[in-house]
Amino acid sequence: MARIAPLSGFPEWLPAERAVELHVLDTLRETFELHGFAPVETRSVEPLSQLLRKGEIDKEVYVVRRLQADPGTEVDDSTLGLHFDLTVPFARYVLQNGGHLTFPFKRYQIQRSWRGERPQDGRFREFVQADVDVVGVDVLPRHYEVDLPLVMVEALQRLDVGAVRMRVNDRRVVEALVRGLGLEDVAGVLAAVDKLAKIGPAAVGEQLRARAGASGAQADAVLALAAVQGTDLAAVQALADSLGAGSDALAAALPDLQALVDAAEAVAPGVVVADLAVVRGLDYYTGSVYETELVGQEDLGSVCSGGRYDDLVSEGSVRHPGVGLSIGVSRLVSRLLKDGTVAATRPVPTAVLVAVTDEADRGRSDAVARALRARGIPADTAPIAAKFGRQIKHADRSGIPFVFFPGGEGAAPLAGQVKDIRSGEQVDADAASWSPPEEDRRQRVVRTV
Amino acid sequence: MARIAPLSGFPEWLPAERAVELHVLDTLRETFELHGFAPVETRSVEPLSQLLRKGEIDKEVYVVRRLQADPGTEVDDSTLGLHFDLTVPFARYVLQNGGHLTFPFKRYQIQRSWRGERPQDGRFREFVQADVDVVGVDVLPRHYEVDLPLVMVEALQRLDVGAVRMRVNDRRVVEALVRGLGLEDVAGVLAAVDKLAKIGPAAVGEQLRARAGASGAQADAVLALAAVQGTDLAAVQALADSLGAGSDALAAALPDLQALVDAAEAVAPGVVVADLAVVRGLDYYTGSVYETELVGQEDLGSVCSGGRYDDLVSEGSVRHPGVGLSIGVSRLVSRLLKDGTVAATRPVPTAVLVAVTDEADRGRSDAVARALRARGIPADTAPIAAKFGRQIKHADRSGIPFVFFPGGEGAAPLAGQVKDIRSGEQVDADAASWSPPEEDRRQRVVRTV
Known part of the structure; x- marks a missing residue:
């Protein structure tokens, strides 16, 4: 019997909520790239020997094994586990790829991690983190301990999450x-x-x-x-x-x-x-350490933490001292959504629903939608050629602000009328030139209070 | 002892390669949103009862368990496994959240999946897929079986991966x-x-x-x-x-x-x-089915597959017939990288390295970098106040095209000179107004052949 239920500690968002999370992720990426951090993702799994090398067994590592593996196989150092943060995999990545990287190496990494801890408000078993780190070779200038926290402060300020x-x-x-x-x-x-x-x-x-x-x-x-x-x-x-x-x-x-x-x-x-x-x-920090709270929401815990580590990324005579910070994206987003302080301007990307007059004439509506998309306007065609009232109702329920009615036989292929279903205003329009107002063009995420 | 090694079937990219993957992901997202698909992500795990409900045991499911769980616990229906595709989790998501969705519901989902299969060229154990699906209630108009494959054709054409x-x-x-x-x-x-x-x-x-x-x-x-x-x-x-x-x-x-x-x-x-x-x-398809190859690279296998399913998303009297397709992003990206047909214009996002004349004067360089970033130009400051020749060399090795030399004492705070280290040309510049040529402003991904 299939179990259809949420899993405690494994958050999922509705589409309009995911739009908020995407806005957060986009803003972080933009900030990190402006500061010259290069993008990296690592595999989700590491051998337990890597995950437990700093004695971090209290992180409640998840072990990953093939269902069809020999059931007699013991868990050992080479058994794979899901990473519990992005620092340990990054350390392994740097050691593995050092010959291909230029140091000091600055990277950002936005990815899921997993911890088998007891779920609480803002504390999940599967969660997204956004990290920046810089690692040098043998030495790392002290100014990075000033630079990186300021990158994160700027990122949080761009997110407009309050003080x-x-x-x-x-x-x-x-x-x-x-x-x-x-x-x-x-x-x-x-x-x-x-x-x-x-x-x-x-x-x-x-x-x-x-x-x-x-x-x-x-x-x-x-x-x-x-x-x-x-x-x-x-x-x-x-x-x-x-x-x-x-x-x-x-x-x-x-x-x-x-x-x-x-x-x-x-x-x-x-x-x-x-x-x-x-x-x-964490016992690997050797210099500056950082924790960050939302002012007035200290109960949420730190939303951005990190520090300097001199010995984490080392093997034999190779040593890459580093400094890094991590934003708890899932924690932050869960609070933003709970408070309702930010929201998507509409639940779907679609700006325009193109009505369909008759199923036999769907091609005309498809052409109108294509013309709109070609100019960067997200457009969809109505699911069925129902009465226009029902098609407008579908747009309304979906959160699509405009309905485009193609002209009938004899009209130019892209001509018709467009209705703003919020105001009721309806005007002549041509899909080759008409645009919604700039603020309605794309689904956006805005502060609501 | 820590094991530093690649894991067969778990691909990782260098930063410049990740830039190519990001370009692919951005292009797919842009295409999907223009067509009105709403973003969804699901948790990475499902109960085995969900994963195996279609008898898909040959997918080689990975089981996930807490390292510190009672070792005597048997694997049963409620044991968690990593999802092997995005269709099964989406089916569960729709049944779970049906009351909050408007149907026909169109969503895109770009996420990792896992299969414990033997790794081969283009076939991984951990991989990224990009899916579009639409599901109706009880019925789903036939035209979606035409619409969705065309969305994927458009997406692949926008990716410029060849025929x-x-x-x-x-x-x-x-x-x-x-x-x-x-x-x-x-x-x-x-x-x-x-x-x-x-x-x-x-x-x-x-x-x-x-x-x-x-x-x-x-x-x-x-x-x-x-x-x-x-x-x-x-x-x-x-x-x-x-x-x-x-x-x-x-x-x-x-x-x-x-x-x-x-x-x-x-x-x-x-x-x-x-x-x-x-x-x-897959045995759940009931109508149209699709497979897509790169012309001349049929050996890679299908890069975009899917079909119509009438009974996958159903529980009791609730039934959501659907149609969906999935692009194998990791497969596609691995081939693009192997062939070298596309590449990032530079390995890092950074357009400008701001030189540091003296560590005591680093604040001046920081201010120049901030002024550039404020106008959307990715900028970094030099790691140390070495001789300018060494700072230029660092930019060159990193792939950063421009070096900005701040003016000395007495100069306006944002004034200086900027050098294109490819041509050697050096001109007076003010960080409040100077911009690199448009094609150098951002790291881009371009076709190389």
Whole structure:
């Protein structure tokens, strides 16, 4: 028996909703290409050896196997799994194709990923991500840690999704502070701080003491530092000094974070702030880290995250340090659709329905539709030669704004009348020259509030 | 140990090749939207109950399971598999969302599918397909069986892939002929005829006798009919009559096939021919069937196939007869790339590399790049403030045609000089007004031979 039902965590959109998603994807692609990122797609599967190489088993990888494979075959390193992000496949792609790429290599990648996590609002099992990354050879100039987040800020602003706030930090700053406080288990401290938003400072303090070897004073110091936000990082240095956490490492890293915030402030005022609580769960980040929320919709979680990674793309003596960010397209689109803040101007691409007077005369209507399409006007012919009232009703129900009535016998082949079914206005028209108003020509996506 | 290697059957393209694929996808989308098809994507997975409902187990379905799932869980009907085409998911989507759609519902869908078959030239395990379908409610006017193949012919012509030949047939014609010859096992006969191109007429004749219950004379008659090709189907009627295979059913179906060929001839002369050997393997087709080859590259197999299906999209008393065709995008693109008949004008989107005179002055270069992008000109800044010769070399290696040198201190912020590194010509330019020649503005894909 066939099961016809939605699958939790596997979102699908109606056509008018898909038009909104396409608008988002088009806007992202346009922005990325203007900034010189080249398009890449990777296969959907990687060997488990690739997917699990960073110990990311908590990503809930989906394993893919042929139904007709020998059922006795064990899952091993060469078993294929669906990728859970676009960074790991990109790392493999760069290592595999390095000889054909020019470095620093900038690419964008817009593709689906899969994670077997419990579905929640804005968190899916199958989802679209849009990533930009740049990787160098052996070295990667620091300015890319400023450039790439600004590309994403521009992309989000072009999407007109309302105000966004990008919170940035630097793993080197955090590590310097943690070590400056005399704590050795940096990973343990980061893991605890990463949960701040979720479980609150009291519980994080408890974890720091119980699992990261912190004294009560050290835990309090970590929490005090993690609470620092803003655009003036002198506060960090001052607080670190007062806590006895200052160090050469901190003095070396802090100006870079300040420079990132300053550069962003100059290009996109009020968007980017430093936030020492942003540490990102992934263990491959080694420099700047980024998280981005929609202002007033922080409950959705980050819609654009990433960071710098020095050792992810490496094999033997080959090393490609990189920096990248990823926009959660499905998360963003699901919220846009839920809020109804943007919508397609009509549910179909079609601008004009060409009426059919008689099935025997369908060829005349087809010719009219062809003439319109040849000038870039999306046109369809009526399904059947019903009474005109019914054909108009079909256009109305479909969301097609214009109906073109071809002339009868004796009329020029492309002549007729066109009716705007919203206003009821009907005028003489020739399919070789008539155009709808520019705003009706193509299905568009517009802000509704 | 991480495995860095291509996976047979899972194609990936270099950035300049991906640009070609994107050009194909853009052209298809543009064509489909001009014809009023609305965009739909479906999830990548379906329950096995859906995927196997037509007994399509030979499609080599990939099963998808969480790595951390209970290993004792048996594969059953609710186990998820990756879809092997876009028709089965679309059928489920229509049944699931019928209440939100207007019928006849026309949609296009451009997405990946997966089949665990043995990879060959042009036959992949992961591949992109581009489908158009229209489904009605209870009935679907016959003209859609003419309209949709012509949409695909137009799409292929817009792709400029060289001459194509679409071979069409009608399952009702074939069934009438088979029954007219006194054969009962229609499916058996079709299965044998479907192998004509692969195993030749002698072997097909043998199969007809051995497995489809045909006498020698009946097998010969089937082969004689299957050899009929052309645009004038009077030959079919004459041959059927001479073989004693004429019937009312044939007389009813043949004019529809003739009308399809005639309509196609009027719109796209020389492209569509009737071919009684085209029967399509899938058992859900009930009317017109289509296959399309690149002329002179028939070895690639069909690049666009489909047909009419009356019973695929149905559940209980709900029935949505449909017709659809699918372009094998990966197959087509792999051949275009292999032949080198089309290519991107450059490997990256970037038109202009803005040189950096001094790292301290990078902000000036960033501002120039921003000014260019604001006018739709893809621009990037140089990775490092190396000697200009090295920056020009980086542009050259990357395939970026222009290098913009910002003015020094005292110059207007957006003033400088721009060099066409192909001709060596260098002129004064202002980033607020200078544009590259129109043909260099965007990365394009052009025919090379």
